[in-house]
Amino acid sequence: MADTAPSLLVVSAHAGDFVWRAGGAIAAATQRGERAHVVCLSYGERGESASQWLQGKSLEDIKAIRRDEATAAASALGADIEFLDAGDYPLLETTATVEKLVDVYRRVQPTVVLTHPLTDPYNGDHPAAARMALQARVLAQAIGVANSDGTYPGTDDIIGAPPVFFFEPHQPEQSDFKPNVLLDITAAFPLKRKAMECLPAQKHMWEYYTSLAVRRGVQVKRNAGPNLGLPVDTMGEAYMRYLPQVTDVLA
Numbered sequence: 001m002a003d004t005a006p007s008l009l010v011v012s013a014h015a016g017d018f019v020w021r022a023g024g025a026i027a028a029a030t031q032r033g034e035r036a037h038v039v040c041l042s043y044g045e046r047g048e049s050a051s052q053w054l055q056g057k058s059l060e061d062i063k064a065i066r067r068d069e070a071t072a073a074a075s076a077l078g079a080d081i082e083f084l085d086a087g088d089y090p091l092l093e094t095t096a097t098v099e100k101l102v103d104v105y106r107r108v109q110p111t112v113v114l115t116h117p118l119t120d121p122y123n124g125d126h127p128a129a130a131r132m133a134l135q136a137r138v139l140a141q142a143i144g145v146a147n148s149d150g151t152y153p154g155t156d157d158i159i160g161a162p163p164v165f166f167f168e169p170h171q172p173e174q175s176d177f178k179p180n181v182l183l184d185i186t187a188a189f190p191l192k193r194k195a196m197e198c199l200p201a202q203k204h205m206w207e208y209y210t211s212l213a214v215r216r217g218v219q220v221k222r223n224a225g226p227n228l229g230l231p232v233d234t235m236g237e238a239y240m241r242y243l244p245q246v247t248d249v250l251a
Contacts, residue, residue, distance in 0.1 A: 024185025
């Protein structure tokens with residue numbers, strides 16, 4: 001690979017998902033000087049923009065609003081962002097979208113990937129996004145798989161095997177979400193909160209995800225041991241690792 005510098009790729013079904021579920025991880029990465037790139041498969045224009053529909057706005061106006069909101073949120077987190085405009089409710093799994101994601105993987109060269117879990121009975125768009133993200137990750141490793149423009153990658157373009165972490169869904173108990181990674185986002189949380197406030201279309205989520213960060217922060221402290229000096233107001237995010245960890249030291 002041409003570039004082995006740390007690079008975080010977040011595959012988000014809708015324009016707001018990356019903020020609620022992974023905003024802390026994104027901000028923490030950029031605060032360390034790492035690159036973070038968000039790809040939104042849709043704007044969430046049909047299923048997650050009720051307030052705009054109730055105001056009588058058009059589909060294209062809603063897309064523009066959600067794009068502006070998500071762009072501002074990504075900027076608050078220090079991340080780059082792009083939109084594939086694949087549509088939502090339903091987000092259909094298509095060869096064309098997977099091919100575009102292969103291009104994203106090869107361009108970003110991620111060392112870590114974050115996306116949705118594979119189960120969510122409340123929103124089929126989320127597991128659809130995860131399945132496409134996982135499929136594209138495998139295809140992007142193969143030199144014999146063409147880019148979306150029909151050209152073939154060079155050896156510097158194919159990716160390695162970045163670990164994949166599923167971020168927490170809105171209904172974890174019903175989505176078979178069993179977190180085995182707890183991330184301390186205390187220092188990054190002010191940026192996450194700033195990013196959340198860039199999404200007024202889903203203002204009802206601001207306090208929910210602030211409260212969730214507090215609860216996960218309690219678990220961070222509970223599992224960190226007594227001697228790490230974690231602050232009382234620790235904030236956290238929960239993740240589920242999809243593939244085995246490769247290490248030469250157990251820690």
